[in-house]
Amino acid sequence: MSIDRYSNPLTERYASAEMSYIFSPKFKFGTWRRLWLALAETEQELGLPIPDAALAALRDHLDDFDLKRAGELERQLRHDVMAHVHHLGEQAPEARAIIHLGATSAYVGDNTDLIQHREALRLVARRIVAVVAGLSAFAREHRDLATLxxxxxxxxxxxxxxxxxxxxxxxxxxxLEEVEFRISTLRFHGSRGTTGTQASFVDLFQGDGEKAERLTRRIAEKMGFAQAYGVGGQTYPRKVDAACLSTLSGVAQSASKFANDVRLLSHLKEVEEPFEEQQIGSSAMPYKRNPMRSERINALARHAITLTIDPAFTAASQWFERTLDDSANKRIAIPEAYLSVDAVMLLMHNVSSGMVVYPEMIRRRLMEELPFMATENLMMRAARGGGDRQDLHEKVRVHSIQAGLQVKQHGRPNDLMDRIAADPAFGVTRAELEEDLRPELYVGRAPQQVDEFLAEWVEPVLARYPDAVGESAPELKV
Structure with a gap:
């Protein structure tokens, strides 16, 4: 990392090496070269006189590009794709004449973008499942721990x-459903030419339009796509970027909601995120255990959510078959959205796998409020014994207000049960009331809902992603 230039915290501090690699120069330009190889191979298969030596030369130089040399060429040519075409031609002179044959810049640029979307979405899916696995174990362990x-x-x-x-x-x-949908409906752009008509390829194949179409389909298969988009301009539909980042925003929203809940529970001293032995919570207040991981989830999730506006505006402002006001924006917004969500899910995995639960604090707060919630059961019992439901309701209301005042104004314990036991209208003793204050009587089917939900909805998902389930919680950089 250079100490005199800005470095992106997403790559230096928060996101994983895996996600960073997908948007790295190595992945990007290596994919460009694989696309040029696929183009030349397929053109040869469809009858163009592409020498075998040219294909061999391309295969020999898929990953040994020199970014310094490519940068020198780009400064001369003012065109990033042509800089890499010339650079590859220097390294593979046997292929120089046929590199990028018939293609426009979007052939490598847009198809690489789609491949990056696919690989990054697959990683996001894995991240989600890893978190679900951790939370499932947590839910099962605490299925019947009553809480307010x-x-x-x-x-x-x-x-x-x-x-x-x-x-x-x-x-x-x-x-996860959204992410899987995006992956399953993501398509290849293909070899469309400058305005999407495939005119240059029709010309290459001497008027044979069927071969021009087969060219796109075969390259799509070689790059791992079942389909290409039905039509296109020079670029794939920019709505694809907007849709993918909207899906990422959904992941960020879920993580942020979780983090908010953990922060609130931490304030209540009921559940806390992991806190390491030598971790410092505050530079000024040594006693503090700030929920910094959850706060970081909120911060990064906010960035991912706000980034959805970039591709939405880009999709809305395109002109006809292509305009270039998308490129600079895409270079920033799309990678940062994926890197942000990757970081958020790593944090969520770390937090959810190590949450600390304090049952006694949970019970104390519940028991402070439970008398109020038990009144409906008490009222029904008294009514069954011959009392007037409406009169009983009014008595409960009055007793509850008076008990609440004792708690709020004087800081005294909740004495609602004592008041009800002393009221002959209810015909119940204090000991009998204690029987009505068992927390498990008030949680409904919550424990059974946990069991049913995990069996019916979660286990099938975990079975589809065995590798993700086995991932241990990541160690955070900070």
Whole structure:
């Protein structure tokens, strides 16, 4: 890393080497050369006089490009693709005459972009499943640990820690469906020519348009695509970029929601993200255990979400068969979106695989609020004993307000159960009320929902990605 030039934190600090490689010069220009080889091979297969020596020369120089030399040529030619055409021609003089034959810049540029989308989406899918696997183990372990539920971040009907985790998993499964859809519908651009009419290739094949079309289809197969887009201009539809980054935004949204929940739970001292033995939470306050990993998830997810606007504007502002106001923007927005989401999912994997649960804190907060939630059961019991439901409802309301005031204004314990036990309208003793304050009575089917959800929805997904399931939580750079 140069100390006198800006370096991108996404590659230096946050994202994985795997994702960084997909958007590296080595991957990009190596793919360009493989596309030129596929073009020449297929042109030969379809009858053009491409010498075997030319193909052999191309195969010998797939990855040994010199970026310094390519940069020198680009400064002379002011064209990145032609700089690499000339550079490859210098290295493989036997192939110089047929490199890029009939093609335009978008042949290597756009097809490489699509290949990068495909490989990066596959990595994102793997990241998602690794997190789902970790959260599934967490949900199973805490399937029946009752905890206070929240709506509007106000105390609500209890749930379980495991059930709450299934909500995080469900979001990710929806994201995985989107990612898999994008992968399955991603197509090749092919050899379309300057305006998408394939005119240059029709001319090369002496008017044989069928061969020009077969050229695209065969190259698509060689590059691992089942189909090419039905038509195109010089470029593939820029809506593809917008769709892919929208899918990435969905992943970032799910991760950010998870991180928000962890931060709130950390404040409540109920669940915390991992905190290492020598980790420093604050430079000024040594006692602090700031949820910095979850906060970083929020920060990077925000960047990924906001990047969706770039390809959307690009798709909306293209002119006719091609315009070049996309290129500089794409070079920044698309790699950064993938790198951001990759970093977010690595963080989420790390956090979700090492969350610390504090059952006693969870129980204490639940028991502080449970008397209020038990009143419906108590009211029904008294009504079955002959009481008037509406009168009982009013008594519960009044007792609850008075008990709440004791808690809020005076900091005293919740004495609602004592008030109800002392009210003859309910006909119940304090000991009997204790029986109604068992948390498991108020979580509904939450434990069973965890079991059913994991069996029906999660296990089939994990079975499809055995390699991702086995991945250990990543060690973070910072």
């Amino acid at each position: 539920g929240f709506t509007h971040f106000q105390p609500a009907q209890p749930t379980t820690v495991g059930k709450r985790a299934t909500l995080w998993i469900q979001d990710l499964l929806l994201d």
